[in-house]
Amino acid sequence: MTSAAPLWARTAGRMTRASLVSLAWFWAVCVIAGTAVTLVLDWRLGEPPFSIMSTIRYGGIWYPFSVALIVVSATINVHVAAGLTRRSFVIGAVISNVVIGVVNGVAMTAVLVIERGIYLDQGWSHAATSAAPIPEAWGVSLVFHCVMFLAGGLSGLLVGLTYYRWGVWATAALPLTVLPPIIASGLDPAALTVAVIAATTAATAVASYALARTIPIRKPLEIS
Amino acid sequence: MSGYAVSVRDLTVRYGRTIAVDNVSFDLEPDGIYGLLGRNGSGKTSTLSVLASMRRPAAGSVLIDGVEPFENERIMAGVSLIRESGDVLTNEKIAASLSYYEQARPTWDAAFADELVDAFGLNRKKPISTFSRGQRSAFGAVIGLAGRAPLTMFDEVYLGMDAPSRYRFYDLLLADYAEHPRTIILSSHLISEIERLFSGVVIIDGGRLLLNEEVEDFRTRGATLTGPAAQVDAVTTGLRVVASRSLGPTKEVTVYGDLDGAALDAARAAGVAIGGVGVQDLFVHLTEKESR
Known part of the structure; x- marks a missing residue:
């Protein structure tokens, strides 16, 4: 039974629900592994040398990137074959990635705030590695991480679309299509950096929309 | 709901420098079962792909129910193209794909889909990626039939099925068409099996x-x-x-064109036996290079 909601809203809802399930597993595994590493370092070194949880950020960027890339190749043909428009697909995918980016950003900020409390309670320094500074204000941390994770997801969407459309030739476009998460991986929380990440991510969303609107739908893979 | 009319005008489809469809025009009335016939690489799939908004034409236009279908929400929701390997969520069980199509298609009949899954003996507990080619073809048939789209197109989907499954599909298609008339296009090489279903043919x-x-x-x-x-x-x-073929002094020829009654009477009077020709035989003869 079809609902009265716009196609893009239904698509966004479906994609978000599917992503949230895998995201719950991602965070469960990361937090358990991070806690285990922290305990081992406490046992072996007396205290962890830096914030272990802050290293999850790399996964927070590239895991949604991978998921978004796979979603394009696995579902765009089903979406159009089911009689739905490319427009609803790409708008739904962008909205879903925004929601996932925010959920990831909130989760990352919460994990870091809790970790900071534990570190300070134990008398440890909640320091970051030089490659991974942590914003101390939770509001700045939230914005920084939301933008960072959004860059990964939307870049995955664009990379998926370029490979779907141009095949191996899309490799030539990688320096542009993966630019936002590459910048984000620098993990510099300066306002200018966040603004650049946000701008390139917005450009990624616009490029995805333009690319998807006329994309030819390939034949499904033949099986023997 | 009745079927959609189809109007194709000067349609051209290109893949790089290769022209797959060259300036093709034809019309299909609503509520009929049409055979889209052609040899391998003739342009059947490319034509169907444009009708289903899978790709845009290089030139020309198609109108479905009087409007351009590409990215048109109403028309796309009423047009279904079932391709041989199926556009389904291959790593999921069939319930996931059925749910996807149910939410997308306003004309979807979920109870009929369940009946069809049982009729074709499809396993609900295994992911589609584990299905054989025939089972995937059968699942494509389920999606095409249960969708009841006003324009439903099957592109060689039955090739992977064994003979009993193919005949079950033909019977189910005909029975459902009788109850829910719509425009159906069948593309196949197995013309002799399905020509009885056709109301019209496009070659x-x-x-x-x-x-x-x-x-x-x-x-x-x-x-x-x-x-x-x-x-x-x-x-x-x-x-x-x-x-044309000869066996000693006897000759058999297949003719095609406007055969008037006088010509046929003259032939009979000359001792020439006249017989009919099946769609498949005519198709084979007409698409042989030497006949053109």
Whole structure:
């Protein structure tokens, strides 16, 4: 039974629900592994040398990137074959990635705030590695991480679309299509950096929309 | 809901420098079962892909229910193209794909989909990626039939099925069409099996339209004439001979074109036997290079 909601809203809802399930597993595994590493370092070194949880950020960027890339190749043909428009697909995918980016950003900020409390309670320094500074204000941390994770997801969407459309030739476009998460991986929380990440991510969303609107739908893979 | 009318005008589809469909035009009335026939690489799939908004044409246009279908929400929701390997969520069980299509298609009949899954004996507990080619074809048939789209197209989906499954599909298609008339296009090489379903045929050859006729007209325009070679040659003078074979003094020719009653009477009077020709035989003869 079809609902009265716009196609893009239904698509966004479906994609978000599917992503949230895998995201719950991602965070469960990361937090358990991070806690285990922290305990081992406490046992072996007396205290962890830096914030272990802050290293999850790399996964927070590239895991949604991978998921978004796979979603394009696995579902765009089903979406159009089911009689739905490319427009609803790409708008739904962008909205879903925004929601996932925010959920990831909130989760990352919460994990870091809790970790900071534990570190300070134990008398440890909640320091970051030089490659991974942590914003101390939770509001700045939230914005920084939301933008960072959004860059990964939307870049995955664009990379998926370029490979779907141009095949191996899309490799030539990688320096542009993966630019936002590459910048984000620098993990510099300066306002200018966040603004650049946000701008390139917005450009990624616009490029995805333009690319998807006329994309030819390939034949499904033949099986023997 | 009745079926959609289809109007194709000067359609051209290119893949790089290769022209797959070259300036093809034809019309299909709503509520009919049409055969889209052509040899391998003739442009059938490319034509269907444009009708289903899978790709845009390089030139020309298609109108479905009077409007351009590409990215049109209403029309796309009413157009279904089932391709051989199926556009399904292959790593999931069939319930996931059925749910996807149910939410997308306003005409979807979930109860009928369940019946069809049982009728084809599909396993609900295994992911589609573990299905055989025949089972995937059958699942494509389920999606196409249960969708009840006003324009439903099957592109060679039944090739992977075994004979009992194919005949089950033909019977189910015909029964459901009788209850829910719509426009259906069947593309297949197994013409002899499905020609009984057709109300019209469109033949594409080498990317160009060869003919578009109602199936009865198509059949009556073809005939075999068998008899002594001299008499057969005499009565077929001026007719379009698309196939010919001789066995000693006896000759059989297949002719295609406007065969008027007087010509047929003259042939009979000359001792030439006249027989009908099946759609498949006519298709084979018309698409053989030497007949063009």
